[in-house]
Amino acid sequence: MKTDSQLKKVLNRGEFAVTAECGPPKGADPEAVRNKGRILKGYVDSVNVTDNQTGVVRLCSLAACALLKQEGLDPVLQMVTRDRNRIALQSDILGASALGIRNILCLSGDHQSFGNQPHSKGVFDIDSVQLVQAVRQMRDRGHIIGGDKLTEPPRLFIGAVANPFADPFKYRVARLATKVDAGAEFIQTQCIYNLNRFKEWMGLVKEYGLDNQVYILGGITPLKSARMAEYMAAQVAGMDIPVEIINRMKSVPAKEQRQEGIRIAVETIEALKEIEGVHGVHIMAIEWEDAVPQIVEEGKLFPRPEV
């Protein structure tokens, strides 16, 4: 037994996993993190903590993970390669494991030009695939990049992301295969609104035989309003929101749009449960964590299994 990640245990038991996202505050307030943790506790198997998402400075992912751990949750440390070189990344990986964090999600990160420090230097010393490979080597072979031995390897369940909706479409699955080759054990996808395209992608995933090699968690983001849907469709890189979804949001009065967004999320979860090779969902309710319990309950994913 290499790790005691709750997420890993749930997935290994063949249960349909539920993770959610938690964005740390733009300040040093630990209560903000704890409160989010309390809302999610019991409704999810693990909680992802974003790493200065969209290049905006926030309380660090590692510290927020440690706070959530204290609250009794199983945190997933998101780590982007934008801000730290391989020395800092590997050092933080060891620190995370020492603090009892048992999951890591490796990403390249949003470009710094999108955030509130557009004049910063993007590091990108290594990329997300190389980060996956580095963590895997640290854990399984007990050495860091370059071969130096660790006195004690980190214990981490290793994840990466995939975007079934970005181009070049066909190559996207080959890219997933590269991440699996590098050592990814679970995959969280971009938010799914276009189920047809997602199914097409899953078909290719199966063709490559990847559904047996990696756990795939489908991304879910409840829409708050028709305006948010339109904004995301037009402005957020790599997002695919079909016009039917936007029209459906528009068809209800503004006051009821949140409920409609939740209904769409629940329907998507139900559809995902039926797709072979999908092992769970990752709910990203951006600054709307209180929506998660309702989605989990209505998606018939409550209570979470005790493992």
Added chain:
Amino acid sequence: MITAERKPLSEIKEMIAPYRKILVVGCGSCVAECASGGEKETGLLGSALRMDAKSSKKEIEVKEMTLDRQCVYEFINQLTDVIDQYDVVLSLGCGAGVQAVAGVFPKVHIVPALNTTFIGETKEAGLWVESCRACGDCKLGFFAAVCPVTRCAKGLFNGPCGGSRTDRCEVDPDVPCAWQLIVSRLEEMGRLDLLRKVHPPADWSKQQGKGPRKIHREDQST
């Protein structure tokens, strides 16, 4: 080639303000090709400085000279006989040219007239684009001759980020996604197999060195 853009006249004027006799030195190589520091641009800058001095009733003396290459001693040497007559040298060479001249004439104040920008190619008349960051370990052979270090905004070696849609880079929609180009070009060549391998972390010491890098070749030394 090395590309550069001329600094605003106000910034140039500020640097040369304490001086009266100014030698404006252009370069006939890269910066001539990108129309920022060649003979023509050197002449234009000289005239601009004279006109400006005239209108502000300041007495200055400006002389223009353009060397074939400002980064090679044989050509810099052409300045030896004249440089002492001037108070300042305003160089339209790239950063390497400015420093090479300064290295030969340590007592003379040399100031740059250009902002050196990147290694790039001439795409069309009036358009230059960056294509190489001189990483010291060229991997173009794996990437269908599209540089991921330079042309992917995140410098990714193992495939595109999640943001590329309809072949544009998520960071700047005016720029094609380098990875879209790499994939489609390799596909055309029937060499998508090149993307199956995981590229290990790059050796940036070949780019950053221990301070400035150098190439020393015995067979070229005298």
